[in-house]
Amino acid sequence: MSLNAVKECPNCSANLEDSFNYCPKCGQTTSIHRFNLPHIFHEIFHALTHADKGVLHLLKGLATRPGMVAREYILEGKRKKYFNPFTFLVLVLGLTLFANSIFHPYTRTNNPVQVAATRPYKSEQQKQFALKLAERQQTVQAFLEKRSNLIVFLAIPVITLAYWLFFFRTGINYAEHLVAQVFFSGFYSLFSTLVLTPIRQVFPEGNWFSITQLASQLVYLTLAYYQFLPPGRPKSIIKTALITLAGLMTWAVFSAGVIYLYVRFGG
Numbered sequence: 001m002s003l004n005a006v007k008e009c010p011n012c013s014a015n016l017e018d019s020f021n022y023c024p025k026c027g028q029t030t031s032i033h034r035f036n037l038p039h040i041f042h043e044i045f046h047a048l049t050h051a052d053k054g055v056l057h058l059l060k061g062l063a064t065r066p067g068m069v070a071r072e073y074i075l076e077g078k079r080k081k082y083f084n085p086f087t088f089l090v091l092v093l094g095l096t097l098f099a100n101s102i103f104h105p106y107t108r109t110n111n112p113v114q115v116a117a118t119r120p121y122k123s124e125q126q127k128q129f130a131l132k133l134a135e136r137q138q139t140v141q142a143f144l145e146k147r148s149n150l151i152v153f154l155a156i157p158v159i160t161l162a163y164w165l166f167f168f169r170t171g172i173n174y175a176e177h178l179v180a181q182v183f184f185s186g187f188y189s190l191f192s193t194l195v196l197t198p199i200r201q202v203f204p205e206g207n208w209f210s211i212t213q214l215a216s217q218l219v220y221l222t223l224a225y226y227q228f229l230p231p232g233r234p235k236s237i238i239k240t241a242l243i244t245l246a247g248l249m250t251w252a253v254f255s256a257g258v259i260y261l262y263v264r265f266g267g
Helices: 037-049 055-064 066-074 085-103 112-117 124-146 148-166 174-202 208-228 237-265
Strands: none
Touching (some): 055 066, 055 085, 066 174, 112 124, 148 174, 148 237, 174 208
């Protein structure tokens, strides 16, 4: 079916002329046909590799010049050039949940209830209290594993707040900082899912995973924000690193506090 044949856009009902390649009202193409398998494969390939807005194009940019990508999209208005950051984040977090269902990074090797049950206690009351705390710890681990997407959605606004407060004089508003953080968090979540989580299965013991996560996130966000800040203004990589650390630690303290309150006093 062609839009020219019906003289009306099926998307917004705007009138069309034979010379139109796109609807002047909503932008839909005037070349419409029924879906078939070759067309679907073409659309998937096009979405992944197209020079304008392709996912791979965005990934390459976020891997090599993340701050420039965010600045072009947010501050310079080049919205058509890149894949939508919010859609990108949702896709990445979906992949993260899928990976968690396979690798179980938080629950595979650490069972707080079993550990608590094997410890010596002075009284049965003390043992029951410890087991209750361990059960809540186990609940937290399961929540982090199954709701990691929600954790990222909650962390982004908190971390963004630090950048907005400390870089207030740059003229970049909170919403613009938020979009930048969506770009960066999406890519870092993908890196963590594809690289760090599988490695953790090989080396499950120790605190290296949390330390590596924090260090790699600190380095990536520092470099990304250093590039993102408008050129021509005084800026320091050390200052950017300290602000990044402040944002990450703010979220770490907040989330750790919530977890502690639940484990210690939760029902």
